[in-house]
Amino acid sequence: MVRDLSTSLCGISLKNPVVPASGTFGFGLELAGCFDLNCLGGISLKGTTLEPRFGNPTPRIAECEAGMLNAVGLQNPGVEALVREKVPALRRVFDGCIIANISGFAVEEYAACCRIADDCADIDIIELNISCPNVHGGGMAFGTDPEAAAEVTAAVRAVTSKPLFVKLSPNVSDIVAIARACEDAGADGLTLVNTFLGMRIDVRTRRPVLANGTGGLSGPAIFPVALRMVHQVSKACRIPVMGCGGVARAQDVIEMMMAGASAVQVGAENIRNPYACRQIVSGLPGLMEELGIERLSDIIGCV
Amino acid sequence: MKEVSYTVLENLPLAPRTFRMKLSGDTSAIRGSGEFVQIAVPGKFLRRPISVHDCDFETFTIVYKVVGEGTAALSAMLPGSQVGALTGLGNNFDIDACRARALLLGGGVGAAPLYLLTKELCAQGKEVTVVLGFNKAEEVMLREDFESLGAKVFIATLDGSAGTRGFVTDVLKLKNLCWDYFYACGPKPMLKAVCGAVKGPGELSMEERMGCGAGFCYGCSIMTVSGPRRVCADGPVFKREEIVW
Numbered sequence: 327m328v329r330d331l332s333t334s335l336c337g338i339s340l341k342n343p344v345v346p347a348s349g350t351f352g353f354g355l356e357l358a359g360c361f362d363l364n365c366l367g368g369i370s371l372k373g374t375t376l377e378p379r380f381g382n383p384t385p386r387i388a389e390c391e392a393g394m395l396n397a398v399g400l401q402n403p404g405v406e407a408l409v410r411e412k413v414p415a416l417r418r419v420f421d422g423c424i425i426a427n428i429s430g431f432a433v434e435e436y437a438a439c440c441r442i443a444d445d446c447a448d449i450d451i452i453e454l455n456i457s458c459p460n461v462h463g464g465g466m467a468f469g470t471d472p473e474a475a476a477e478v479t480a481a482v483r484a485v486t487s488k489p490l491f492v493k494l495s496p497n498v499s500d501i502v503a504i505a506r507a508c509e510d511a512g513a514d515g516l517t518l519v520n521t522f523l524g525m526r527i528d529v530r531t532r533r534p535v536l537a538n539g540t541g542g543l544s545g546p547a548i549f550p551v552a553l554r555m556v557h558q559v560s561k562a563c564r565i566p567v568m569g570c571g572g573v574a575r576a577q578d579v580i581e582m583m584m585a586g587a588s589a590v591q592v593g594a595e596n597i598r599n600p601y602a603c604r605q606i607v608s609g610l611p612g613l614m615e616e617l618g619i620e621r622l623s624d625i626i627g628c629v
Numbered sequence: 630m631k632e633v634s635y636t637v638l639e640n641l642p643l644a645p646r647t648f649r650m651k652l653s654g655d656t657s658a659i660r661g662s663g664e665f666v667q668i669a670v671p672g673k674f675l676r677r678p679i680s681v682h683d684c685d686f687e688t689f690t691i692v693y694k695v696v697g698e699g700t701a702a703l704s705a706m707l708p709g710s711q712v713g714a715l716t717g718l719g720n721n722f723d724i725d726a727c728r729a730r731a732l733l734l735g736g737g738v739g740a741a742p743l744y745l746l747t748k749e750l751c752a753q754g755k756e757v758t759v760v761l762g763f764n765k766a767e768e769v770m771l772r773e774d775f776e777s778l779g780a781k782v783f784i785a786t787l788d789g790s791a792g793t794r795g796f797v798t799d800v801l802k803l804k805n806l807c808w809d810y811f812y813a814c815g816p817k818p819m820l821k822a823v824c825g826a827v828k829g830p831g832e833l834s835m836e837e838r839m840g841c842g843a844g845f846c847y848g849c850s851i852m853t854v855s856g857p858r859r860v861c862a863d864g865p866v867f868k869r870e871e872i873v874w
Contacts, residue, residue: 349846349847350845350846351845352844352845352846352847356843356844356845356862357843357845359630360630360843372847380850380852380857381847381850381857384837384838384848384849384850384851385837385838386838386840386847386848386849386850387675387838387839387840387846387848387849388838389673389674389675389699390674391674392674393674394674394675394840396840396846396848398846398847398848398850401847401850401857545674594674596841596845596846597675597840597841597846597848598669598674598675598676598841600630600715600841600843600845601632
């Protein structure tokens with residue numbers, strides 16, 4: 327039997343639910359020589375800001391049990407380069423869903439950035455990043471307060487007609503309150519979760535391993551927490567959810583979808599294994615057969 | 630880039646906390662000196678980027694220093710064990726940039742990739758002078774290996790227990806060496822000192838803590854005169870004038 331892996335996000339159909347997460351797959355083309363990107367349902371591009379950014383000093387990467395920390399700090403060439411170079415170049419080789427991840431430091435900046443992204447026909451979804459833990463005075467500051475999250479969501483909603491997903495931070499006491507605030511402010515969907523704020527210390531130098539001091543924790547270590555948040559939010563909201571956090575194999579995709587995710591993002595696993603997404607996609611049909619799943623979309627939110 | 634499973638042929642100490650590991654398997658993605666491999670270490674989430682020390686059609690060799698738990702686990706691997714690696718990562722030393730006389734400067738385990746570079750330069754009939762710097766005599770390694778390729782080798786040690794006392798740059802002050810192009814690999818302070826002391830064109834192999842090692846996580850970026858560059862994918866080898874210190 328042919329297994330149906332397709333899913334949809336706000337009317338956009340994806341050939342399968344597997345989407346590399348923002349920041350773990352560059353602007354897509356970096357991996358075009360690695361495997362055929364068209365095996366992916368979509369690609370969430372590296373977080374982009376209005377102006378180009380170098381990001382944080384190095385070291386930007388640390389490691390821990392079952393995961394890693396990053397403090398890249400939104401290195402990107404700016405939204406003009408995104409819409410003029412990065413997205414058109416990716417579109418030439420990729421027929422799936424292109425998701426532009428937009429970040430900023432002020433409401434007006436988010437809106438200005440999204441207005442430029444809105445003009446780019448090859449961008450299918452805008453993913454508003456209000457959850458980057460590695461920049462000061464922006465990013466996560468908007469994602470940890472329902473009112474601030476609603477304000478930036480509404481400002482961006484006003485300047486784009488594209489499907490708008492808001493990527494939430496797990497570093498909050500009540501993620502449902504933030505999710506509802508974004509839904510009420512006009513979000514078409516939610517991506518959750520971004521990384522967990524963490525740190526490592528070099529015991530010999532008595533200094534943080536990361537030059538930034540702290541960084542975002544990702545990898546299999548966070549999967550159960552991310553899964554719980556996806557479950558909570560998808561029960562509380564009517565808009566579709568992209569599940570993200572520690573997904574490393576086909577079974578994790580099934581769990582995320584059973585918890586309520588319509589699509590599933592793969593993050594840190596790409597960093598240790600560039601072929602991870604392709605392997606996860608190819609593992610899905612066999613697992614569906616084993617579990618008696620004919621259409622993957624049938625299991626969304628079944629738990 | 631190619632993902633390959635290798636068999637460890639040997640994994641022996643070369644100097645205190647420094648090992649040489651020889652691996653057999655498909656080396657077709659390895660193009661030449663300067664590039665690196667990302668080795669999967671049992672029990673560790675991220676791979677370890679390590680430069681290619683030597684390579685032929687069926688085997689390649691790495692020389693690495695134990696600096697943490699990952700490299701410690703690597704040093705415990707026995708011959709016969711399997712190691713996964715991403716190969717063919719990073720750029721290469723530009724061997725054609727040297728006309729006739731090359732000066733190679735290595736600091737500590739930074740000497741490792743200069744071995745394959747020496748092989749390539751000697752094969753082109755170029756004259757190679759290698760200056761290696763270490764902390765003390767017992768850390769000195771690879772001297773005979775370089776000499777057997779036909780290179781002239783000078784040693785510097787910080788405590789003066791072998792060769793010239795001081796840094797590799799102190800050797801340059803004392804010896805009357807000739808070169809038209811230099812290549813350097815070592816810790817950042819050494820590379821900075823080299824750029825300050827060595828005249829003429831040359832290139833440096835830079836080191837940063839890496840995530841993916843393949844250019845898409847932007848974890849190892851450095852600022853250059855032409856903007857941000859990824860050490861893993863745009864480097865690790867950069868022309869001296871590109872680096873912003």
